[in-house]
Amino acid sequence: MDRLAISLAFLGVVALPAAAQDVWEEESLWETGVTGEAALVASPGEDDETLLRFGIGAFANRVLDNGLEIGVVTGVRFERDHPARAGFSGILAAPAGQQPPVIGAFSGLAAAAVVEDAGARGAIETAYVYAEGGYGEIRLGRDEGIAKRFSEGAPSVFRTLSLHAPQLDPGGVALVRTDHDLTGPSAKVSVATPRIIGLRGGLSFTPEASTRGLDRDPARIFPGAPAVSIRNAAEASLSFNHRFRATGLRTRASVAYSHADVDAAPTSPVDYDSVTTLSAGGSLEWEGFVLGGSMLDSDNGLADTPGDYTAWTAGLSRELFGIRWGFEYGEAEDDTVQIDGKSWRFGGAKAFGDHAAVALGYRSDTVDLLTGAHSLYLPDSEGIVLEITLSR
Secondary structure, three states: OHHHHHHHHHHHHHOHHHHHOOOOOOOOOOEEEEEEEEEEEEOOOOOOOOEEEEEEEEEEEEEOOOOOEEEEEEEEEEEEOOOOOHHHOEEEEOOOOOOOOOEOOOOOEEEOOOOOOOOOEEEEEEEEEEEEEOOEEEEEEEOOOHHHHHOOOOOOOOOOOOOOOOOOOOOOOOOOOOOOOOOOOOEEEEEEOOOEOOEEEEEEEEEEEOOOOOOOOOOOOOOOOOOEEEEEEEEEEEEEEEEEOOOOEEEEEEEEEEEEEEEEOOOOOOOEOEEEEEEEEEEEEEOOEEEEEEEEEEOOOEOOOOOOEEEEEEEEEEEEOOEEEEEEEEEEEEOOOOEEEEEEEEEEEEEEOOOEEEEEEEEEEEEEEOOOOOOOOOOOEEEEEEEEEEEO
16 A cells, blocks of 8 residues: 555655746747656556556647748656566466577567566657658657557557557566557657548658657567567558538548568577558447457567567546446467467546546456467466556
8 A cells, every 4th residue: 555655645746847837938939748658557466566658758840921830849768667577578387408599579578587676767759850841741759659549449448458459567467468569669750641531641751760768669588589670661641530520420541551660680590571460440439438459470580480479459448427447358369489378458547638548447358378389488367457647
C-alpha cells in the first residue's frame, strides 16, 4: 500500500509541467508548450513491483504568411516494465540443446540460455522537425514510422495494456501485438497526404533502425545471441477515418506494408535476408458501441528458416453509466521461438475530465509450446489489474 501511495504521488508530480505552457511572450510569432503523460499499473499477485511509465515533451510551431505550419517536437519517456520483457521484446524460451539463440527481426523475441533482468529505462523517443500545409505533411527526425502512426486496432479500456499496442506487461508473457512498429523511434523521414474524404496516405524511410525505444527496441542484443540490425526500412500506409452523418456511424481503418534489409553477425546460426510485414485493422463506432479488430503478419526476416510472427485482436466496448466497459481478445504465434500466446482483457474505465482516467479489470496472458519447442522460463499470468493514467 505504501508503494502504491508513493507511486500515485509521483504521478501527480509528473502532471505539473502542464503549468509551464506558453512560456514565450504573447507577442512571439511562435506557439510553444509542454506536454506530459504518466501511467501506473498494479496487478496484485505478481512478484514484480508496480509498473510505471511517464514522459515529458515540448513543442514549438509557427504558421507562416502562406499558411504553411512549421515546428519542432521533442519528448523523452521513462518506464519500469517487467524486467524480462523490456520493450516488449525479450526471452520467452530456452534453446534446445546447445543451439545458439535465434531472434525475430520484427517480433524481437528469442530463445536464450538466461532470463534478462532489466531495470528502469529511458529514451528520447521524439525529436523531429515538421512542415504541414494544404499539400500534406513532412517530418524529419526521431519519430514513429508511418505504419505505426496510422495503425488501428480493437478498442480497449486500458491505455498501456491494450492488446493492439501494449506498453506495459505485468506478467512478462504477453505475446500479442498488432501495431505495425518496425523501426521504433529511429531517425526517419515521413511524408503524409492531407485527409481527403476520409482517406490519407503516408510513406516513411528509416536508413538505420538503431535507436532503442520503450515499446520497440530494434537494436536489442540478447545474451549469447548474434547482433541483428535493420536498415533501409521503407513503410507505406493508408488510413481511413470518416463519420457518416446520415447514420452517425464512424469508421476507422488502416492497412500498412513495410520492407527492410536485415543483417546478422557471422556467428548467426540462421540466414537473414529482408523482413516484410503486413498489417490491417479498423473499428466501427455507433451509439456508444465500438467494435474493432486488427491483424499482423511478418516473416521476421529469416531467409530459409520458418519464423513467421502472426497476431490478431478483436474487441468490443460500450459507454454505460458514465463508464467505458470493454472486452478484448487476441492470439499470436512466433515460429522463431516456437510458442503461441492467448490474451484477453475485461474491465471498465472512468475518465475524469480530459486528462485523467482510472481503469480496473481482469487480464489473462498464457503461452503454449508448439510441437518440438523448448521449455519456457516464464509461467502464465492472470489477475486483477489497476491502471491509472494522466496526460496533458
